[in-house]
Amino acid sequence: MEMDFAGRELPFVSRTGSIYFTPHPVAGMLRFRITIPRRIHKELMPFVTGEHSEEFTVLVCYWNDFPVTYVLEGNDVKLPDSIGVAIVREFLQKELKRLGAEADGVSLSCLGPSPFHANFHLAPCAEPIPDSSGIAIEKVNSKSTTILIRYDASHLKTSADAFARFSELTIAQFSYYYYQVALRHRRLDSAIRISNLTAGLIEMHQLSGFRGWVLRAFRSGRLAREISLAAISYEFETTTEQQSAKRTLDELYDKSSIALFRPWIESEIEEDFIAEHKASRETADLLEPRRLREANTLLVLLVAVISALMGATAKLLIG
Structure with missing residues (x-):
């Protein structure tokens, strides 16, 4: 059969x-x-x-x-x-x-x-x-x-x-295998999401002209923080999840007389996508200093413009 x-x-x-x-x-x-x-x-x-x-x-x-x-x-x-x-x-x-x-x-x-x-x-x-x-x-x-x-x-x-x-x-081995496959799918979804966010951040930093300058000054910082926090949380949760999964796997096969699917289960557990999240976090960290410099420059310009306008207004009023 x-x-x-x-x-x-x-x-x-x-x-x-x-x-x-x-x-x-x-x-x-x-x-x-x-x-x-x-x-x-x-x-x-x-x-x-x-x-x-x-x-x-x-x-x-x-x-x-x-x-x-x-x-x-x-x-x-x-x-x-x-x-x-x-x-x-x-x-x-x-x-x-x-x-x-x-x-x-x-x-x-x-x-x-x-x-x-x-x-x-x-x-x-x-x-x-x-x-x-x-x-x-x-x-x-x-x-x-x-x-x-x-x-x-x-x-x-x-x-x-x-x-x-x-x-x-x-049945317990099959069940746990597909559970790990589902968790891997969830990790993949997270990797795709953070990669898309990082691509958006890079695109924002590639914009030229005044519009790109303003977007980087007022929006890219929040996006970079979101990427960094998501990556840090993911790395911590995934590492904890993997440690728990390996302990459960040992217990599962200690009780089984047929050790059949362990290589497949281990393969699903080990595919963690941490490297993708780490690369996104490092990209956000690398681009953040540039944003801060541009934001500071923009702030200085705004202060200068406001000071000039205030000076001109005061002169008109006095004068």
Whole structure:
């Protein structure tokens, strides 16, 4: 039996990279079967070639950190990499739109583009598996896209039993992985925002003439402070968040008999975007002295002009 896995994120869904809604349930499961005729596969996924399964079982499992969706494909046809997940996703999106479900508050939220493309294959093992779980990972490498999972057929009688056991052992790892993916998306949003602010600050300093002089004197200072404070807060919060995540990761794998997804989780945790925030903060700090010099020059000129006007007015009054 071939399985594809995909995460469905609720607080941090990616339609335009924004955060949409929270919270999500932390327990429970939604299960349904869906038939998608082969004749519309090409319409849903134009780049797909060949024949694919029509029958899919979808399980949305809600867990402590984030929900995880499993797509189990029919046994009639083997699909290439993760195509089953994509077919189901595109079909549901199309049908919900056709039915006008969003007007009734029903929508499909997903984490994308998918950060994790892998095919999980379950197969019985000819020999007994010494691990009490009855599950063994036969082929898995860091960043591999194909993972073969053997199960002890004398202990787990059917592939359905094996899947249930595998998901029981790994749901916490999947859930925590997609939680970290969501946090990474939030960090990326912050990096994009502060980069845009910094680009605006640089553009302000590139303006020539009196208008640029005035803008720098009265507006760029506030913008530079906003960038610096945002970067400092981000660096502190992200460092604290990473330390907590690594402790949680150690605890998670201390309790698990299958250490399967750790490289992927660590990769998400380590991508912190601190360098982008630091570069923005340094840019703001570098440009601030220029603004202060120009502001002081402008102040001196204004004082001189006001003094001259006052002198001229006094002379007229006296004179």
